[in-house]
Amino acid sequence: MKRRKFIGMLAGAGACMAASTATAGGTHHFTGYPESFGVLFDSTKCIGCRKCEAACNKVNELPAQPVPFDDLTVLDTRRRTHHDTFTVVNKYSVNDKPVYRKQQCNHCLEPACASACFVGAFVKDKTGAVSHDASKCVGCRYCMIACPFEIPTYEYHDPITPRVRKCTMCQPRIEEGKLPGCVEECPKGALVFGRREDLLNIARERIRKHPNVYINHIYGEREMGGTSWVYISGVPFEKIGMREDLGVTAAPELTSGALSLVPAIVGLWPMFLTGAYALTKRREKIAEEEQHHAVAEAVAEAQAEAAKKTKAAMDKAEREKQAAVDREVKKALKEAEEARLKAQTPADPSEQ
């Protein structure tokens, strides 16, 4: 009964996993929520004023920064997002001209962080925002391993309730009908908020109209399966710290194949293993039977041999016994004969 119960549990676990990865294969193709929003960043318009950083800090109620936001010297060092800075602008020198690039969560259409999270704390919302629910987070930081844009950050110095922190695309503001903080404050129109589809059209239009200004690449249109933030630039993106070797495969597709094998292993392994066990048992049984057989044969042989020996011995004994009897009979007869002869012989004259 226990065995049956365990096998039942195995099957249950398999079915459960199969259900959760059922959409891994097939022809299903997710291209993002149709009406979702995004932001277009135009690096040719950005002047590195850090107003977006200041706005971000304000609307997200982040702690005050040691260096004020109007101090532009920080642009000379390479910076990244941290638990208290959801966006940073970096300066790159390309052909001796400064080019600025704003960095924040790209809000992927199929986010690696969401795929990686083992409690489902990341959600791609229909507004386009990828949000993180700290009330579910266990703090494993696998999202940070998974993110190809190195965006999620961690509160390493909080001993009890550390959170994963990142740009929210100002989802609460979007739902109130407001612009994301950074977009609202941008003085140069380097940031455009809108429906992603519209943004892609705007980007294409700018590239078409000004082929001398822009390179013909909309970063984020296809990178990692597409992102809600998209970028256009006058210089190759790799020159402004954006990796062009990420490929166009959405993160979940990197693991779906291997994950889909999980229920198969749960289904197949017990069969092979019980098979191996059965073969072993059978081999043992056959070996045992053969041994039995051999033993029986040997015993029979030994018994026959023994019987033969006994018979021979008995025969011999019989013969010996007969011979002895014969001898005794002969002896007795002889003695009797001698006695008779003695009696018949006349008395010795000398005895008289």
Add this chain to the structure above:
Amino acid sequence: MSHHTTPSKTLWTPANILTAVILAIGLILTVKRFTMGLGSVTNLTDDNPWGIWIGFDLLCGVALAAGGYTTSAAVYLFGMKKYHSAVRPAITTAFLGYAFVVFALLYDLGRYYRLPYPLTIYPGPTSFLFEVGLCVALYLTVLAIEFSPALWETLRWKKLRFWAHSLTLVLTIFGVVLSTLHQSSLGGLYLLAPSKLHPLWYSPYLALFFFISSIPAGLSMVIFEGRLSHKFLHHKMDQTHIDEAPGVTLGFAKAAAVVLFTYFNLKWIGVALDNNWHYLSTGWGTWFLVEMLGFVLLPCLMYAVAAREKNQKLAFWASIVTVLGIVLNRLNISLVAFNWQLPTELRYVPSWEEIMITVFIVTLEITVLRICLNKLPILHEHPEFKGAH
């Protein structure tokens, strides 16, 4: 390493003093970790969210605890009954190994008190980490039941002992299934990060590599620990154990040679599949070759020769090289070749406190293992339960 043997002997042996010092430092750092946060003891950054507590404690810990499923499968499923005396030590090591992996994980998790979340209220089945969590939790339970007869025998709780024992076959099969899944899933974790892991180590076969390499890892640990037990705990062994030990060593050596050779070939198929040959001429390629030739092919050949010439000492050395090779591979994937494109100043190097906590956890594990091997019928059969398997 000889306390517990006779109660009259002093506990102040050098080994015990060293153990005590390590445990004391570990406890202080534990307090620091849990009161001042991960950042107070680790060198983890936003670029390097996983350090040696994942790379060594989790990845190596799980791989090196594979002796449990490999040995029990060999004996109970593949009929190698002559290795039976190796099962209990292997299960014990595996059980403690996994228990301490989970213990170590509590240090690394930001909100360790939520560890049951993925398995209870918020399952995230799209993640390989969910897979790891589920299988490790189930397998730890399996190992606990498989380990428990040693305890029930000591306590003379015969009913429980026979109940636990009657599940052997099912638990063994379940254990192999779960081990296949979580050993491979640890490799699967890195499938999500092709842009961060060096192409020579990144492969769509990562999950397969982790599973296959866990087999020689487990076999080697059994050989390695067997030899050490012989050296230090000989008096705890019964005649069966002593008689069967050479057979276990040489039999496992043969198996390890075959699997290492398979693994060696698979790794090259992985390189060929993505056409990564050109990386071999770089510095990373040299490092990859060091791992492949020095820590996969070399122990494979050592094992093969050891098995053929019945050389137990060589098998022991091969087991050390294999174990080092597994550690090297896991560290390469999780730390060395991970974030390989980051500038040097942003790369991760563990802090002394991180290393010390790892040493603390390993020491704690060895101490508990020593106590188990000394106090429980693991290297010998309990006189009242002789032959009852």
